[in-house]
Amino acid sequence: MDDDGSAATVMLGLAGFRLIAVSEYGGECEQAIETTAVEDFCRGCGVAARLHDRRPSWVRDLPAAGRPVTLVWIKRVWRCMETRCPVRTWTETSELIKVRAGWTERARAEACRRVGEDGHSVAQVARAFGVSWATAMTAVRDHGRPLVEDPDRLDAVAALGVDETAFLAANAKHPTMFVTGMVDLRGRRLLDVVPGRSSKALHDWVSARPPAWRDSVSVAALDPFRGYATALSTSLPGAVRVLDAFHVVQLGFAAVDDVRRRVQQQTLGHRGRRDDPLYRIRRVLRRGAEHLTDHAWNRLLAGLDAGDVDEQIGLAWIAAQDLRRIYQRATDRDTAQRRLHAWLEHCADSNVPELHRLARTIDAWREEFLAYFSTGGVSNGPTEAMNLLIKKIKRVGHGFRNFDNYRLRLLLHCGVTWQTHQPTPLRGRLPRLAA
Ligand SMILES: [Zn+2]
Numbered sequence: 001m002d003d004d005g006s007a008a009t010v011m012l013g014l015a016g017f018r019l020i021a022v023s024e025y026g027g028e029c030e031q032a033i034e035t036t037a038v039e040d041f042c043r044g045c046g047v048a049a050r051l052h053d054r055r056p057s058w059v060r061d062l063p064a065a066g067r068p069v070t071l072v073w074i075k076r077v078w079r080c081m082e083t084r085c086p087v088r089t090w091t092e093t094s095e096l097i098k099v100r101a102g103w104t105e106r107a108r109a110e111a112c113r114r115v116g117e118d119g120h121s122v123a124q125v126a127r128a129f130g131v132s133w134a135t136a137m138t139a140v141r142d143h144g145r146p147l148v149e150d151p152d153r154l155d156a157v158a159a160l161g162v163d164e165t166a167f168l169a170a171n172a173k174h175p176t177m178f179v180t181g182m183v184d185l186r187g188r189r190l191l192d193v194v195p196g197r198s199s200k201a202l203h204d205w206v207s208a209r210p211p212a213w214r215d216s217v218s219v220a221a222l223d224p225f226r227g228y229a230t231a232l233s234t235s236l237p238g239a240v241r242v243l244d245a246f247h248v249v250q251l252g253f254a255a256v257d258d259v260r261r262r263v264q265q266q267t268l269g270h271r272g273r274r275d276d277p278l279y280r281i282r283r284v285l286r287r288g289a290e291h292l293t294d295h296a297w298n299r300l301l302a303g304l305d306a307g308d309v310d311e312q313i314g315l316a317w318i319a320a321q322d323l324r325r326i327y328q329r330a331t332d333r334d335t336a337q338r339r340l341h342a343w344l345e346h347c348a349d350s351n352v353p354e355l356h357r358l359a360r361t362i363d364a365w366r367e368e369f370l371a372y373f374s375t376g377g378v379s380n381g382p383t384e385a386m387n388l389l390i391k392k393i394k395r396v397g398h399g400f401r402n403f404d405n406y407r408l409r410l411l412l413h414c415g416v417t418w419q420t421h422q423p424t425p426l427r428g429r430l431p432r433l434a435a
Contacts, residue, residue, distance in 0.1 A: 028068045042080040044087030052079035052089050060103035108139035115140045116412030121396045148411045159185035159219040161383035162228050164197040183383040190414035199227035206235035219378045223247040242378050243368035245327050252320030253286045255358040259316040277306035289321050312352045336373040389414045
């Protein structure tokens with residue numbers, strides 16, 4: 001290529017440039033560089049140009065050997081030798097160091113990677129590079145948007161997960177604002193987020209995908225929200241809709257909670273307090289039976305003994321555990337259907353109104369519930385895992401005001417495959433230095 005192959009230029013690693021001098025400047029490393037171009041041609045008339053002047057230009061670069069690096073690019077100023085040409089002089093340019101930029105493109109790309117892949121805050125990265133927050137954020141946008149808007153990013157989705165997350169907490173000016181997130185359940189990546197949690201929000205996003213993309217989605221997992229189900233049935237009619245097991249199990253435990261609160265109120269006449277026996281076991285009641293230690297079992301039974309006067313909480317707890325058990329025990333749709341039928345009857349026969357309501361809800365989602373067992377147990381689990389990452393990014397960003405920034409940051413962290421070079425092992429390596 002056009003580099004001189006010298007040790008210094010290899011260390012620099014900036015294509016088309018060579019390192020001509022290195023010095024220390026206040027604990028930082030200052031590297032003088034120049035392009036390897038020896039000749040330029042006038043862009044006005046095409047005649048060969050002559051070197052007219054040299055002008056230094058300072059930019060920040062990636063740190064080297066633990067020290068901040070400043071590059072001093074000794075730019076060439078060329079002059080056209082053709083006297084009739086209107087172009088007089090011009091300064092050389094490079095894609096790697098943009099005109100009037102304060103830092104190199106590779107430093108800007110690294111800032112974007114740290115914010116995106118590493119999930120660091122923009123403020124943190126700005127400090128590390130010695131630039132302002134706005135300058136760092138511009139770099140994140142310039143280098144991040146092409147990654148996020150790349151149409152190939154959404155390729156090959158066979159199983160789609162849909163879920164909502166809170167974007168902005170409620171305040172005096174607006175209620176809690178939600179976003180709908182779409183997740184690739186097999187590839188475990190965030191595909192996109194759109195404002196709102198409506199049928200329309202999801203429908204519009206799915207409908208904007210090319211037909212081939214929509215045809216490739218065979219399964220869609222969703223939480224029990226009618227809006228999403230409607231949107232999926234119209235925009236992805238070919239995909240089997242599966243009710244997410246996690247949400248179903250949560251519905252069961254929510255019913256137990258409701259019964260506990262009602263019984264508490266009826267027997268003691270007030271909401272749960274710290275020393276109330278039912279209040280003390282509220283968390284134990286939400287655990288799967290097989291995860292309970294002996295100690296937890298004893299606490300649970302003692303709490304129910306003391307507070308569950310009509311044994312309604314116990315009944316609801318058993319129903320919630322049985323609902324979970326359908327997922328654990330049933331291996332095919334027929335078995336699941338039989339077990340579900342028995343479970344629904346059991347709830348209907350009970351004297352617990354919350355169980356009647358729970359049974360009606362599950363029954364209304366019967367097809368989506370059973371689809372879990374005919375699709376090999378597709379789960380919205382990756383969506384939930386994605387929600388944890390989303391929460392992390394929100395914490396790092398101290399809450400977002402601007403939806404576009406929020407979307408960019410989320411997708412850079414959970415929706416983009418970073419081609420970061422992974423160090424190779426040193427063990428067994430042979431020296432390659434040409435001494
Ligand atoms: Zn010219």
